[in-house]
Amino acid sequence: MKKNLLILVLLFSFIGIQAQENVDFSKKKEIISPEINADNTVTFRLDAKNAKEVKVQGDCIPEGGFLTKGEDEIWTLTTKKLNPELYSYSFYVDGVKAFDPNNAFLIRDVSTVVNVFLVGGGKADLYKVTDVPHGTVAKRWYHSPKLESTRRLTVYTPAGYENGKQKYPVLYLMHGAGGDENAWMELGRTAQIMDNLIAQGKAKPMIVVMTNGNADQTATPGESSEGFVKPIFMRPATFAGKTEAAFGDIIQFIEGNYRVKKEKAARAIAGLSMGGMHSLVISANYPNTFDYVGVFSSALLQPKDSQAAVYADFTAKLKAQRDNGYKLYWIGIGNSDFLFEKSNEYRKLLDSLQFKYEYHETSGGHTWSNWRDYLSEFAPLLFQ
Amino acid sequence: MKKNLLILVLLFSFIGIQAQENVDFSKKKEIISPEINADNTVTFRLDAKNAKEVKVQGDCIPEGGFLTKGEDEIWTLTTKKLNPELYSYSFYVDGVKAFDPNNAFLIRDVSTVVNVFLVGGGKADLYKVTDVPHGTVAKRWYHSPKLESTRRLTVYTPAGYENGKQKYPVLYLMHGAGGDENAWMELGRTAQIMDNLIAQGKAKPMIVVMTNGNADQTATPGESSEGFVKPIFMRPATFAGKTEAAFGDIIQFIEGNYRVKKEKAARAIAGLSMGGMHSLVISANYPNTFDYVGVFSSALLQPKDSQAAVYADFTAKLKAQRDNGYKLYWIGIGNSDFLFEKSNEYRKLLDSLQFKYEYHETSGGHTWSNWRDYLSEFAPLLFQ
CATH class of the missing domain: 2.60.40.10 (Immunoglobulins)
Structure with a gap:
């Protein structure tokens, strides 16, 4: 049998040269x-x-x-x-x-x-796929009445979700400028980090919702009817406040379609760079909605004279958020980040309001290395 | 406002050079x-x-x-x-x-x-993301007792699945040698083809399950604990009959975890190349399970003296499948395919058994262009 199999494999490999487009069978030497x-x-x-x-x-x-x-x-x-x-x-x-x-x-x-x-090794072992129970990762579309569009998001449901009756808490996780609903999965290794932290008992089982924070884009390039368009860094709608104003549509979709706990103690929101700004703006505009907020490498970034309602009276909104109370407000930034000073300014504003937060200063800059690290530090603090 | 916004965008873009790793802000000229x-x-x-x-x-x-x-x-x-x-x-x-x-x-x-x-234009409009309701695409893990491993598959659930009560039919769709549970999605444009055909009323809403047909691999390279291993074309277990023998584990998982019709009339199986062989072998070994079989660019490919039980007494199995009846047995192949003669041989065997099939001969060879085309032709014939 083995000899015949070998012949067939060799034959297949040989004729394979013309067989499968793009597949290079002609390599002489394995590099x-x-x-x-x-x-x-x-x-x-x-x-x-x-x-x-x-x-x-x-x-x-x-x-x-x-x-x-x-x-x-x-x-x-x-x-x-x-x-x-x-x-x-x-x-x-x-x-x-x-x-x-x-x-x-x-x-x-x-x-x-x-x-x-x-x-x-070390923290990078969290980024590996390991032999632990794996969550499901779904690309799903929801309708946003506020943005008048049907939009794509990524939903991580932890291992056991589909076969249990338990209700889960939710972390809403937001990308930076130039990113989309795929970024936290691909560059952020979110599924691997969550699978590993949950399997090790270090994080509670939770649903992670990775949204598309570009109000003028329904899905990652190539996955919308725009076709294979070139991804760009700074989109026209970036500081228009629309993503923040329409966030209620996402919460409503998730809470209407997943087995989740619909309460402040079971909601977290975090993001990096532009998504960190989104997280702090959304949590302040929905002041009794999130018990956990993560601001990664970010600050108040919108133009000071922006007319968007979500940015107006921001100090008053922070005061209301402070008075309503929350469990964790977590700020992480690298000391060589180009937004380091902006982050310091924002912390000074919080200090002036006696708005409590946890501050996590690291080395490094505005990098996915830091953001994977911050997610790995932040997720275990949630829903405890 | 606009002027300030512009300044901020320019600032962001400028400092962005050091800001986001991998992102090239230095382009002088847009190409x-x-x-x-x-x-x-x-x-x-x-x-x-x-x-x-x-x-x-x-x-x-x-x-x-x-x-x-x-x-x-x-x-x-x-x-x-x-x-x-x-x-x-x-x-x-x-x-x-x-x-x-x-x-x-x-x-x-x-x-x-x-x-x-x-x-x-033409058939390629089916491969585009268009503004129609979109199905959900999930990467999910199931346990296969027969293969003694936890394995990954891709599940397309049509638009409306999550919010309805209706039970759906299922198409099991299998990749070729060198492929995995991602191939039909990425190279095959399955989600786009199904979204478009269903929206146009040309195909019935159905669940499409894209399995990993490599018995010795739990998931696509990079998504298993093997790490970022180099993908190879011909795996050792390719002709061992294990994928076919363990297929019941997949049916059981899908029928236990999705709102599906659990009957022969609501099950289809199809695949390309190695997956076409898997489809014909599985449908013959589970002779009263599938009413629809699609064999794309394939034939009986396993070594003639293989000891695997799924390949044994194959003519008797085909007779039983014929006698049990089925609605559609669809064979598609390109006339310059390197398996064209093998396919003809297989059809001669079927003819000799008076085993009915529909034959769809095209130009071209062993290419994804043909396989996208065959899926677009085959899916509308299912569950009618």
Whole structure:
């Protein structure tokens, strides 16, 4: 049997050359790239015989590095020892960006696509898919009467949701400018972080709702009737206050369609950058709705003279939120973040109002490394 | 207000350079690539000043084509007029594969990642996201006692499923070698095809279950505890008969967890290539289970002396399936497919048994273009 099977496999592989479009069966030599070595250095390899220069750049090697061509004509570079993290990189071959043909894993960040790899250990073990019960991740559409559109969101329901009768608390998790309802899943590793934290007993089982915070966009590029449009960073409606004003539509949809606890103690809202602003504005405009608020790398960012009602009388709204009470108001920011000063200003405003918050200052800047980290720190504090 | 907003946007964009990793704010000149022109030609553009040669290749330009450098130093090529289709392509810069930095849309096909674009009109309008009610797409895990593993699948529930009481029929849709539970969604445009066919009244609302047919793999690469492993075309367990033997676990999971009609008349199974073989083998081994069978670009592919019980006494199983009856047995294949002769052989076997089938011969080969087409033809025939 085995011999015949081998023949069939070889035959299949051979005729496969013409068989499956896009699939390259012609490789002579298997190249492994990136290779994560036992000491947490990482080796990149590229077969680019005619190239004069091959460079790699990414958050794993921010200064960039030139690969060297070996006797086997393969270009290689080994990084220094890396800390546990999900890293990204691109190759530049004679100045032209190329991706690593031996790494099938890419993530889009706004309009830029990069290769990724994961160095495990420490906090990065939360970002791995592990053999624990997995939640369900659904892409679902809801109607927003306020935005007059049918819109897409991502819903993570924890393992056991479908087969139980228990009601769950909900974390609403909001992306930054240029992101969409996919960002927290793909760049943020939310499903992996939640699966792992819940399985370890570190976070309560909860539903996580990842919305699309661009009021003028119904779904991530490619998933709406706009077609394969180029993703852009700053959309026209970004500071119009519409996302915040229409947020009630999302709460109503989730509470009408999922087995959730419909009470303040079971609602959390958090977001990064623009989504952090959304979270603080929404929680202040719905002052008796959320017991948990997370503001990641953000502050009050809207123009001071904005006419949008959600930004008006903001100090009065914060006072009302303070007086109504809440369990946790969590602010996380990196000390090299370009919004660091803005965040300090916002904390001064809160201090002046005796508005209590927990402050989590880290190193680093406006990065997904920090946002994965903040979610991992924030989620265990919820619904306790 | 507008002036202040503009200042803020500019500030945000400027400091954004250091702000969001991977996001390139430094572009001087906006390059549109690919541009789908009014006459259905497509223009590719690439900024690669130092390159000596830039080539584009893909199913939109199978013979490949060299771009020419204009006075503005941008390389361009315009294709001939293209038929409606979802197309893929890659650039080759001085012989090194590069992807189009101005096109954020990529799809992985086994271990190869390619840029994609869509030329609308005709059948390709079914592949577009349109403003019709959208189904929900969930990535969910189930336990397979027979395979002794917890495994991932994709479930499309049609618009209205969550808010109704109606019970739905189910189409089980299986990928080919090298594919997984994501393939029919990403390369096959299943959600778009089903949304559009259902909205047009051409197909009955149905649940579509896209399984992982690799018995030795629990989920698509990157979504299992194996980590970011390189996807391979021919897995060791491909012809071991395990996927077919364990299929009852999937039916049991779906019928135990979704609002579905649990009857032969409400079950369909179809697949492409390896998945076509799975479909015909499963439907013969569960002879009173499926009223609808779709065999796309496939045949009996397993080694003739395989010891797996699901392949044994196959003629007797087909006779039993014939005698039990069914509503539709649909065979689709392209006349330049490398399995065309194998498919003819299989039809001769069916003919010799007076086993009725519908035969749909097309041009083309073993391609996703055909498989999207076959799904679009097959789905309207189901559950009528």
